[in-house]
Amino acid sequence: GAGVSQSPSNKVTEKGKDVELRCDPISGHTALYWYRQRLGQGLEFLIYFQGNSAPDKSGLPSDRFSAERTGESVSTLTIQRTQQEDSAVYLCASSLDRGNTEAFFGQGTRLTVV
Amino acid sequence: AQSVTQLDSQVPVFEEAPVELRCNYSSSVSVYLFWYVQYPNQGLQLLLKYLSGSTLVKGINGFEAEFNKSQTSFHLRKPSVHISDTAEYFCAVSESVGSNYKLTFGKGTLLTVNP
Numbered sequence: 001g002a003g004v005s006q007s008p009s010n011k012v013t014e015k016g017k018d019v020e021l022r023c024d025p026i027s028g029h030t031a032l033y034w035y036r037q038r039l040g041q042g043l044e045f046l047i048y049f050q051g052n053s054a055p056d057k058s059g060l061p062s063d064r065f066s067a068e069r070t071g072e073s074v075s076t077l078t079i080q081r082t083q084q085e086d087s088a089v090y091l092c093a094s095s096l097d098r099g100n101t102e103a104f105f106g107q108g109t110r111l112t113v114v
Numbered sequence: 115a116q117s118v119t120q121l122d123s124q125v126p127v128f129e130e131a132p133v134e135l136r137c138n139y140s141s142s143v144s145v146y147l148f149w150y151v152q153y154p155n156q157g158l159q160l161l162l163k164y165l166s167g168s169t170l171v172k173g174i175n176g177f178e179a180e181f182n183k184s185q186t187s188f189h190l191r192k193p194s195v196h197i198s199d200t201a202e203y204f205c206a207v208s209e210s211v212g213s214n215y216k217l218t219f220g221k222g223t224l225l226t227v228n229p
Contacts, residue, residue: 033217042120042221043204050214091158099146099208099215100165105158 002026006092006106013082013113021077021109025094030072033095033103036061038088046090049075050097082113116141116209120220128228129197135190135223137205146208147188149179150219153201161203164188175199200227 005024013019025032034046045059049069060066064082069075079086089110093103121136139145149161162173169181179190188205205220 031215031217035219042123042202043219045218048216050216053212053214056211056216093158093217095217097214099210100163102148102160102163103206103217105150107157 004092004094004104004106006090006109008109009107010110011112013111015084015113016081018078018080019082019111021079021090021111023075023077023092023094023106025073025075025092026104028072028096029094029104030097031095031103032069032075033093034067034075034077035091035093036088037091037108043091046077079111082111084113087111087113116145116207116216116218118205118207118218118220120203120205120223122223123221124224124226126226126228127195130194132193133191133195133199133225135203135205135225137188137190137220139186139188139205139207141186141207141209143210146215147179147181148206148208148217149173149177149188149190150204150206151201152204152222158204161190195225195227197227197229199225201225 007022030051032049036044047067048056064080067077089108091108093105095103117140119138147164150158151161152158164181172178202222204222
């Protein structure tokens with residue numbers, strides 16, 4: 001596609017439910033990032049995928065969070081047993097894995113846990 | 115491991131005043147540097163980037179940034195701001211990790227331009 005696509009754009013879920021967020025990166029982009037942005041806060045790194053290398057999961061806040069990516073395609077971020085503090089905008093970005101290229105961001109998924 | 119520090123979480127200024135948003139990074143290897151901007155209710159977009167060559171880089175909307183290797187800084191400046199510059203600004207560093215590159219963001223600086 002022309003840009004990074006995220007779905008859904010908005011998600012309201014009840015506390016304790018599981019949610020799955022999807023990211024379609026730009027075709028050919030080997031690097032994919034997930035970030036979390038709480039209201040009025042900065043970007044919090046969650047996880048980084050690079051080709052077939054083991055992902056960098058150092059930013060995942062708890063074992064309720066997991067993410068997968070098959071090859072260089074779609075990625076899904078799963079949050080199990082959601083809590084109210086999980087409410088945030090979840091941003092996905094992709095880039096060519098050359099350090100001198102910019103990352104392109106999706107519009108994000110706004111997650112609200114009620 | 116690299117880290118990015120944006121020293122000011124919020125910067126309020128008056129319209130037509132100059133502004134500097136500070137960014138420092140730590141890295142043991144050569145890096146590429148970026149500034150991204152997020153306007154209210156919009157996604158992030160690239161403002162400018164430093165790859166090599168001249169240490170002063172110019173971006174969109176009249177912004178510029180200067181790479182200072184000795185101080186490991188990449189401060190963003192604009193000589194005269196407009197109301198429309200009100201946004202969140204993020205500094206980012208790309209560093210090689212093995213054979214790959216990893217992009218790390220600072221926490222962001224909220225620039226508020228007042229009339």
